[in-house]
Amino acid sequence: MQLFNTIKELQMYVRNERKQGKSVGFVPTMGDLHAGHVSLVEQSVSQNDITICSVYVNPTQFNDAKDLVAYTRDEERDINLLTAANCDACFLPSDDVMYPGESIVKVSFGNMAKVMEGAFREGHFEGVGIVVAKLFNIVQPDSAYFGQKDFQQLSLIKMLVKNLAFPITIIGLPTVREKNGLAMSSRNNRLTALQREDAGLIYKALNEAKESLKNRCSIDSVKKQFSKTLKRKDLEPEYFELVDSESLNAVTDIGEHDAITLCVACFMGNVRLIDNMSLFS
Ligand code: AMP
Numbered sequence: 001m002q003l004f005n006t007i008k009e010l011q012m013y014v015r016n017e018r019k020q021g022k023s024v025g026f027v028p029t030m031g032d033l034h035a036g037h038v039s040l041v042e043q044s045v046s047q048n049d050i051t052i053c054s055v056y057v058n059p060t061q062f063n064d065a066k067d068l069v070a071y072t073r074d075e076e077r078d079i080n081l082l083t084a085a086n087c088d089a090c091f092l093p094s095d096d097v098m099y100p101g102e103s104i105v106k107v108s109f110g111n112m113a114k115v116m117e118g119a120f121r122e123g124h125f126e127g128v129g130i131v132v133a134k135l136f137n138i139v140q141p142d143s144a145y146f147g148q149k150d151f152q153q154l155s156l157i158k159m160l161v162k163n164l165a166f167p168i169t170i171i172g173l174p175t176v177r178e179k180n181g182l183a184m185s186s187r188n189n190r191l192t193a194l195q196r197e198d199a200g201l202i203y204k205a206l207n208e209a210k211e212s213l214k215n216r217c218s219i220d221s222v223k224k225q226f227s228k229t230l231k232r233k234d235l236e237p238e239y240f241e242l243v244d245s246e247s248l249n250a251v252t253d254i255g256e257h258d259a260i261t262l263c264v265a266c267f268m269g270n271v272r273l274i275d276n277m278s279l280f281s
Contacts, residue, residue, distance in 0.1 A: 001079065001082055001083045001087055001088060001089060001090055002088065002089045002090070003079070003089070003090050003092060004089060004090070004091050004092070005091075005092055005093060005094065005097065006093070006097060007093070007097060007138050010052075010089070010091050010138065010139070011138065013089060014052070014139065014140065017049070017050050022048075022049035022050050023047075023048045023049045023050070023142045023143075024048060024049070024050055024051075024052060024139070024140070024141040024142050024143075025044030025045070025047060025048030025050070025051045025052070025141060025142065025143050025144075025145065026044070026051075026052050026053075026054070026135070026136075026139045026141035026143070026144045026145070026168075027040045027041050027044055027051065027052070027053045027054070027087075027144070027145045028053075028054045028056075028131075028132060028135050028144065028146075029053060029054065029055055029056075030055070030056065030057045030058065030071065030186070031055040031056075031057060031072075031073060031074070031075070031078045031186075032071070032072040032073070032074060032078070032186035032189075033055075033077070033078045033081045033082070034176075034184045034185075034186065034188075035176050035184055036147055036149060036175065036176040036183075036184040036185070037053075037081075037147075038081060038085050039147075039173060039174075039176050040145040040146070040147060040173055041053055041082060041085040041086075041087050041145075042085055042086075043145055043171065043173055044143065044145050045085065045086045045087065047143065047171075048142065048143060050088040050089065051086070051087050051088050051089075052087075052088065052089045052090070052091060052139055052141065053082050053087050053089075053090050053091070054090070054091040054092075054093070054135055054139070055075070055078050055090060055091070055092050056091070056092070056093055056098060056131070056135075057071050057073060058098070058127060058128070058131040059095060059099075059127075060099075060103075060123075060126070060127035060130060060131065061123075061124050061125075061126075061127030061128045061131065062124075062127070063121045063122050063123050063124055064121075070190070071186070072186060072189065075092065078090075091135075091138070091139070098131065098134065103130070105130070106126055106130070107126055107129030107130050107133060107160065108126060108129075109125055109126075109129060109156050109159065109160075111248075112152075112155065112156055112159065112247070112248050113125040113126070113152075113156060115152075115241070115243070115248055115250070116152050116239055116241055116243070116248070116263055116265070117152050117153070117265065117274070118152070119239070120238055120239065120265065125152075125153070125156055128153055128156070128157075129156065129160055132157055132160065133160060133164070133166075136161075136166050136168055141168055142168065142169065143168065143169040143170075143171055144157075144168050144169075144170055144171070145171050145173060146170065146171070146172055146173070147172070147173055147175060147176075148172050148173060148174055148175050148276070149175040149176075149183050149184075149185070149274070149275070149276075150274070151261055151263060151276040152248065152263070154170075154172045155245075155246075155248060157170055158170050158172075175275070175276075177203065178196075178200070180197060180199075180200025180203070181200045181202070181203030181204060182196065182199045182200045182202065182203060182273075183202075183203070183273070183274075183275045185273065185274075187271050187272065187273065188271075188273075190271045191268055191269070191271055195268050195269060195271070198233040198234070198235070198268070199233075199235065199268050199273060201229065201230060201232065201233045201235060202230065202235065202264060202266065202273060202275050203275065204229075205226050205229040205230055205264075206262055206264065206275060206276075206277040207277070208225070208226075208229060209222050209225070209226050209240075209262055209277075210262060210277055210279055212225065213242075213254065213262075213279060214279075219242060219251070219252070219254070223240055226240050226264075227240065230266055234268065234269075235266045235267070235268055235273075236266055236267040236268075237264065237265075237266045238265040238266055238267065238272070239263070239264070239265050240262070240263070240264045241262075241263050241264075242254075242260055242261075242262055242263075242279070243260065243261055243263060244257050244259070244260060245257075245258075245259035245260060245261045245278065246258075246259065254279070259278065259279075259280060260278070260279040260280065261276050261277070261278055261279065262276060262277045262278075262279060263275075263276040264276065
């Protein structure tokens with residue numbers, strides 16, 4: 001696998017590959033890779049001639065400075081995992097490479113970024129929008145791969161590509177889970193072994209809520225039961241929302257929507273975890 005730290009070198013590589021008519025798949029990450037990231041890389045490898053992964057902890061999407069500092073960085077381990085997954089190139093830029101000089105241009109997503117994650121992590125999606133737009137311009141891939149684990153992020157990136165006419169196909173892939181159902185996340189390493197086991201309850205509670213909604217229980221009662229279930233294992237819910245899968249608007253009448261997603265954020269101790277589940281699939 002080839003490693004690049006500068007935009008110029010990466011673009012020379014991409015240009016050369018493109019001249020040979022090769023298609024380019026791209027997987028943006030913040031490193032500390034796990035099987036969820038690897039599933040995106042493997043899908044890209046299977047669908048494209050070359051796959052490029054970026055590993056960059058983007059400071060502008062952290063609303064909590066402590067969270068940014070605590071984010072695990074392990075370049076060597078990431079490189080080994082990407083090499084094993086047959087990734088062709090890895091882009092590892094510094095902050096100076098990604099944010100040279102003054103940044104005055106903003107990406108704003110309107111109301112879609114004001115709910116759920118956006119409501120609790122101020123400025124988060126503006127940071128995601130800017131860094132993803134930059135990475136798209138740098139790499140210029142044919143396709144880019146994202147996890148459904150970050151459901152709201154995936155929706156906003158689809159809007160970014162549509163609204164700004166990026167000639168890129170966005171591919172969303174299913175959440176990879178631990179044996180107990182806990183969605184894989186770089187944050188899971190901050191949990192104790194017991195907390196990690198207990199956090200499997202998030203997935204069970206989502207399944208339980210889905211069943212109850214299918215059995216026509218009211219949204220209010222399902223929300224109350226969901227909180228109650230999580231609290232059994234000291235999981236503190238931050239939000240639990242039923243949203244229209246396209247618009248992200250809150251759902252009040254299930255019958256009026258073609259696709260609905262159940263979205264949750266909760267704390268296990270001081271570790272914030274998110275997950276989601278489609279209601280109809
Ligand atoms: P991150 O490094 O957390 O920014 O994530 C990079 C990409 O990996 C994003 O598109 C995430 O949605 C995706 N991802 C993270 N966790 C998972 C998972 N458990 N399953 C599938 N994709 C994931």
